[in-house]
Amino acid sequence: MYLMKDITRDGNPVLRKRAAEVSFPLSDEDQQLAKEMMKYLEVSQDPELCEKYKLRAGVGLAAPQVGVSKQMAAVLVPSPDEDGEPLFKDVIINPVIVSESVQYGALTEGEGCLSVDKDVPGYVPRHDRITLRYQDVNGKTHKVRLKHYPAIVCQHEIDHLHGVLFYDHINKENPFEAPADTVMIS
Numbered sequence: 001m002y003l004m005k006d007i008t009r010d011g012n013p014v015l016r017k018r019a020a021e022v023s024f025p026l027s028d029e030d031q032q033l034a035k036e037m038m039k040y041l042e043v044s045q046d047p048e049l050c051e052k053y054k055l056r057a058g059v060g061l062a063a064p065q066v067g068v069s070k071q072m073a074a075v076l077v078p079s080p081d082e083d084g085e086p087l088f089k090d091v092i093i094n095p096v097i098v099s100e101s102v103q104y105g106a107l108t109e110g111e112g113c114l115s116v117d118k119d120v121p122g123y124v125p126r127h128d129r130i131t132l133r134y135q136d137v138n139g140k141t142h143k144v145r146l147k148h149y150p151a152i153v154c155q156h157e158i159d160h161l162h163g164v165l166f167y168d169h170i171n172k173e174n175p176f177e178a179p180a181d182t183v184m185i186s
């Protein structure tokens with residue numbers, strides 16, 4: 001199971017590389033990687049286990065963040081109401097954003113990153129809606145339309161696969177400025 005010591009931090013070149021495509025069928029190593037990344041998110045979202053293992057909670061985790069430069073990320077976006085199904089839960093492999101809204105969306109609270117220890121205040125303008133194509137661990141291709149919160153999370157993870165970090169998007173002059181008619185997501 002991954003602990004915070006296993007998370008690569010900003011400054012490690014692996015976070016600024018374009019990750020390599022994953023080939024199918026998945027090697028045992030890649031299957032284990034997918035499982036471990038999703039496990040981290042599940043454990044980190046359990047208050048007791050999160051505390052027990054001193055984790056930072058997460059709704060997404062990309063392979064470069066555990067030192068593996070491969071096009072793979074785990075995403076676990078819980079439903080707003082406790083008992084509901086997650087808004088999105090899957091390990092996205094070789095993801096491609098095939099279309100995106102002109103309209104921006106941004107988390108009202110700004111963003112953080114398990115690989116960035118410092119707080120970087122400011123809005124992170126992303127596309128409010130995306131159509132995402134990816135393969136799951138079985139090699140099955142999915143094409144999903146996402147909006148608001150899950151769309152933001154997936155864009156944050158896909159950025160990691162392209163060597164981009166969230167603060168790269170923050171307006172240097174005015175961090176809390178967002179483009180006109182940006183959807184603010186809480």
Ligand SMILES: Cc1nc(NNC(=O)[C@H](CC2CCCC2)CN(O)CO)c(F)c(N2CCN3CCOC[C@@H]3C2)n1
Nearest residue numbers: 045057058059060061062078111112113114115153156
């Ligand atoms: C929004 C949020 N970001 C959390 N952390 N940061 C992350 O996930 C980073 C990725 C996210 C940062 C902004 C967009 C993607 C990790 N990243 O670096 C991966 O690349 C959270 F932990 C969190 N939630 C809300 C849901 N809650 C359910 C119960 O358990 C606690 C959990 C807390 N929401």
Ligand code: NI
Nearest residue numbers: 112113114115
């Ligand atoms: Ni991140």
